[in-house]
Amino acid sequence: MTSRAALIAWALxxxxxxxxxxAATQMTVQTTVVTxxxxxxxxxxxxxxxxxxxxxxxxAAIKVSCTNGTPFGVGLSAGSTSGATYAQRLxxxxxxxxxxxxxxxxxxxxxxxxxxxxxxxxxxxGAGIATPVTLTVYGLLPDSAVNRTAVAGSYVDTIVVVLTY
Numbered sequence: 213m214t215s216r217a218a219l220i221a222w223a224l225x226x227x228x229x230x231x232x233x234x235a236a237t238q239m240t241v242q243t244t245v246v247t248x249x250x251x252x253x254x255x256x257x258x259x260x261x262x263x264x265x266x267x268x269x270x271x272a273a274i275k276v277s278c279t280n281g282t283p284f285g286v287g288l289s290a291g292s293t294s295g296a297t298y299a300q301r302l303x304x305x306x307x308x309x310x311x312x313x314x315x316x317x318x319x320x321x322x323x324x325x326x327x328x329x330x331x332x333x334x335x336x337x338g339a340g341i342a343t344p345v346t347l348t349v350y351g352l353l354p355d356s357a358v359n360r361t362a363v364a365g366s367y368v369d370t371i372v373v374v375l376t377y
Contacts, residue, residue: 245279246279247278247279247282247377248278248279248282248341249276249277249278249279249282249284249338249375249377250276250277250278250341250375251274251275251276251277251286251373251375252274252275253272253273253274253275253349253371253373254272254273254274255272256270256271256272256314256349256351257270257272258270258312258351258353261310261353261359261362263355263359263360263361263362264355264360265355266355267352267353267354267355268352268353268355269320269350269351269352269353270350270351270353271318271348271349271350271351272348272349272351273346273347273348273349274286274334274346274347274348274349274373275344275345275346275347276336276338276344276345276346276347276375277338277340277341277342277343277344277345278337278338278339278340278341278345278377279338279340279341280338280339280340281337281338282337282338282377283335283336283337283338283377284335284336284337284338284375284376284377285327285333285334285335285375285376285377286333286334286335286336286347286373286374286375286376287324287325287326287327287333287373287374287376288314288324288325288326288349288371288372288373288374289326289371289372289373289374290325291369291370291371292369292370292371293309293369295309296369298323298325298326298328298329298331299323300313301313301314301369301371302369303353303367303368303369304367304368304369305363305365305366305367305368306365308362308363308365308367309362309367310353310358310359310362310367311353311354311356311358311359312351312352312353312354312369313351313352314349314350314351314371315349315350315351315352316332316334316349316350317350318350320350320352324349326374334347338377
């Protein structure tokens with residue numbers, strides 16, 4: 213490039229030449245933060261149960277991540293084992309079952325359900341997607357007369373965790 217061409221190119225660079233005038237406008241920049249939530253749940257594991265040796269208790273975490281400020285509710289289903297109700301959830305192994313239930317606190321007073329009847333749901337407010345709110349579910353497998361007649365086996369139930377927001 214010749215020195216004359218270089219001088220002309222330099223003169224045309226913005227802010228480098230003497231301007232004849234200026235003009236300005238405003239530009240809007242925007243976004244919308246959408247409400248959103250996710251939920252995950254750990255396993256309530258009672259471990260080995262020995263009939264007649266006393267009740268077995270366990271707990272697990274349910275983690276809810278919601279947009280900051282989003283109110284939410286968490287309900288639990290009665291379970292997938294045939295005959296299960298909120299009043300008496302059941303762990304199943306084929307035709308055999310064990311009684312248990314899930315509660316909102318370690319006092320084992322309020323059954324965690326869907327809010328129907330005497331069951332309760334847990335509520336909270338999102339602290340941001342990267343900051344999960346941890347809710348604890350408390351499980352109790354009583355050493356009831358029915359449970360003392362259980363046959364040996366591996367018992368399982370599936371609970372649906374329902375998050376509303």
